[in-house]
Amino acid sequence: xxxxxxxxxxxxxxxxxxQAATVLGIRDEAPAVRTFTLGLEEPAHxxxxxxxxxxxxxxxGYTAQRSYSVASAPDGRPEIDLTVERLDDGEVSxxxxxxxxxGDVLEVRGPVGGWFAWTxxxxxxxxxxxxxxxxxxxxxxxxxxxxxxxxxxMILSVRTPSDLYxxxxxxxxxxxxxxxxxxxxxxxxPAGRLVLxxxxxxxxxGETAYVCGSPAFADAAAALxxxxxxxxxxxxxxxxxxxxx
Amino acid sequence: xxxxxxxxxxxxxRDSRLxxxxxxxxxxxxxxxxxxxxxxxxxxxxxxxxxLVEREVEWTWDEIGALxxxxxxGDIHCVTTWSxxxxxxxxxxxxxxxxxxxxxxxxxxxxxxxxxxYTTNLPLADVTGGRAWLAFDAQGGPLTREHGGPARLLVPHxxxxxxxxxxxGLRVLAEDEPGFWERNGYHDRGDPWREQRFQGD
Numbered sequence: 001x002x003x004x005x006x007x008x009x010x011x012x013x014x015x016x017x018x019q020a021a022t023v024l025g026i027r028d029e030a031p032a033v034r035t036f037t038l039g040l041e042e043p044a045h046x047x048x049x050x051x052x053x054x055x056x057x058x059x060x061g062y063t064a065q066r067s068y069s070v071a072s073a074p075d076g077r078p079e080i081d082l083t084v085e086r087l088d089d090g091e092v093s094x095x096x097x098x099x100x101x102x103g104d105v106l107e108v109r110g111p112v113g114g115w116f117a118w119t120x121x122x123x124x125x126x127x128x129x130x131x132x133x134x135x136x137x138x139x140x141x142x143x144x145x146x147x148x149x150x151x152x153x154m155i156l157s158v159r160t161p162s163d164l165y166x167x168x169x170x171x172x173x174x175x176x177x178x179x180x181x182x183x184x185x186x187x188x189x190p191a192g193r194l195v196l197x198x199x200x201x202x203x204x205x206g207e208t209a210y211v212c213g214s215p216a217f218a219d220a221a222a223a224l225x226x227x228x229x230x231x232x233x234x235x236x237x238x239x240x241x242x243x244x245x
Numbered sequence: 246x247x248x249x250x251x252x253x254x255x256x257x258x259r260d261s262r263l264x265x266x267x268x269x270x271x272x273x274x275x276x277x278x279x280x281x282x283x284x285x286x287x288x289x290x291x292x293x294x295x296x297l298v299e300r301e302v303e304w305t306w307d308e309i310g311a312l313x314x315x316x317x318x319g320d321i322h323c324v325t326t327w328s329x330x331x332x333x334x335x336x337x338x339x340x341x342x343x344x345x346x347x348x349x350x351x352x353x354x355x356x357x358x359x360x361x362x363y364t365t366n367l368p369l370a371d372v373t374g375g376r377a378w379l380a381f382d383a384q385g386g387p388l389t390r391e392h393g394g395p396a397r398l399l400v401p402h403x404x405x406x407x408x409x410x411x412x413x414g415l416r417v418l419a420e421d422e423p424g425f426w427e428r429n430g431y432h433d434r435g436d437p438w439r440e441q442r443f444q445g446d
Contacts, residue, residue: 015445016430020248053442057247062255065266065326091256091268099252107248112443114429115279215276215391222281232281239277 016109017042018055023104024079029165032086033131034097035071038108043078046070047117048138049210049238052082052110056092066092069134069212069238070111071166073141083134083165116210116238120146125202125230126154127221129194129213133158133165135238136212140174149174153202157194157217176202194221200228212238262320263328264437270327276391277325279425283361283411287395290360292342292379293414299347303414306395309379312337317378317399322437324404334399336380339372339415346417354418357398359411364424366433367400367407369417376402379412404435404442 021038029035048070055065072081086097100106118124118139126136133156143152154175156164160182164170170177178198183191189198199221209230211221218239225235260269287306295301304312316335322328348369355372358364371377380399381388388394393410400407406426427433432441440446 016443017445018247055247056250056253056255058253058255059249061247062259063247063266064253064255064268067325095250095253104251105248106250109443112430115425218278219282219391226281232283235281237278237280 016053016112018107018109021054021080021106021108023100023102023106025102026100029083030163032097033083033165034086035081035083035165036096036100037079037081038106039079040108044111045076046074046080046111047114047119048073048142049117049135050111050113051135052080052108053112054082054092054096055107055109056095057107064091067112070138071134071141073138073145075145083131085131113238116212116236118142118208118210120148120151123151123204123207124153125204125207125209125225126152127194127199127209127211127213127225128154129157129217129221130159130163131240132156132212132214132217132238133170134212136210137166137170139210140170143174153204153207155194155198155202157213157221194224196224196227199224203228203230205229207234209235210238211235213240215239260330262330264322265440266442267322267326267328267437270329273327274329274392275323275325275327277323278391278410279363280361282390284390285360285395285411290395291414292396292412294342294346294417295414296355296417297349297352297419298343298417299349302342302346304342309337309396312341314381315378317380317401319401321401321405321408324406324431324435324437324442328437333384334378334380334401335382336378336396336399338375339377339379339398340375342379343373343415343417348417351419352417354421356416356418356422356424357407357409358413358416358424359409360413361411363409363411365407365409366422366424366427367403368421368434371400371403371407371434372398372415376400380408402436404432404437406431407435 019041025037051069068082071083128136157178290306293303320330378399398409398412
């Protein structure tokens with residue numbers, strides 16, 4: 001096999017310390033999806049695509065932690081945006097959605113992950129499903145902030161128009177939304193799953209593809225990319241969410 | 246000491262089989278992969294032990310299939326905080342494979358690597374003494390491609406990123422050599438009961 005993640009450049013090894021993160025703002029993105037803006041005590045530079053681990057601690061010392069992708073671009077501000085989908089029975093996501101208010105102090109550590117990260121200097125094809133929008137949007141925001149939106153093409157598979165996050169930010173020429181359940185009125189493409197005809201026109205050759213979504217989505221999207229001519233070693237995948245065994 | 250989070254009580258009761266910070270994934274078995282799951286043809290599949298050994302050994306699919314297998318039943322723990330209880334696995338003890346190669350006295354670590362290029366580092370002591378297997382079956386059937394089939398490492402007492410999917414071999418070393426995730430900030434050993442998730446834990 002030609003893929004060799006073992007020898008790729010990676011982030012430096014360093015100890016990740018827990019730090020206080022003050023909730024500065026909370027906003028709705030989509031049904032059951034909210035973005036939490038966290039002010040960091042010890043700001044750190046992140047690459048788009050990296051994530052933070054968030055920890056909750058009960059009075060008796062019981063803790064729960066989950067990892068959330070950073071949605072904000074690395075713009076030097078001492079704060080990060082984490083976008084969290086409220087999962088049924090999700091111990092951490094339910095708490096964040098139902099209990100947390102601005103002013104609360106949580107704990108985070110990061111950034112983590114050097115593989116599913118875009119350094120911003122080479123063409124990238126971003127393929128996201130559902131909450132896969134989060135790290136890919138960090139990449140899009142980074143490209144725009146750097147004045148290189150031309151480096152990025154993004155295709156997002158969501159159920160309905162209201163499942164697109166980040167207001168109108170994704171309604172830009174670099175982003176192709178694909179709706180699986182309900183397409184907007186007058187849409188030329190009927191609602192349906194991502195297919196080769198959606199992906200193939202976006203492949204230019206020479207880009208790295210970043211695929212993010214559920215395991216089933218990521219597997220299907222990576223297969224489409226391969227079919228469209230993207231080499232396996234140019235496809236990076238981040239999956240989250242459970243799958244049946 | 247962790248800072249108490251206003252209003253957080255957590256879910257109770259905790260199952261004593263859960264290491265700290267983990268939750269029970271129940272019937273589900275999450276898939277986490279950084280790359281496309283490779284399609285490996287067993288006609289060309291090999292498993293190799295090399296490095297600080299008396300003789301480097303490489304097995305073909307048929308050769309490895311002729312070795313005696315063991316069953317291991319128990320729980321697995323992923324650093325992304327899910328655990329899965331009561332799994333049934335079968336495979337060849339890594340002890341048996343290492344014995345064929347004969348690690349040299351100064352051998353202390355291994356790097357396990359996959360057919361796709363993924364690597365992870367392990368102390369030799371963590372893959373010997375009946376604690377690691379080259380696994381072919383899980384839950385009563387062959388490992389699927391998504392879960393590392395046709396063969397993966399099984400080191401159930403460590404976080405599961407150490408249990409390399411699509412494993413291709415072990416390189417035996419005198420010094421520890423961080424693998425893919427370890428160079429990206431993960432812990433060099435990864436004991437779930439000590440919550441060794443990241444460097445410095």
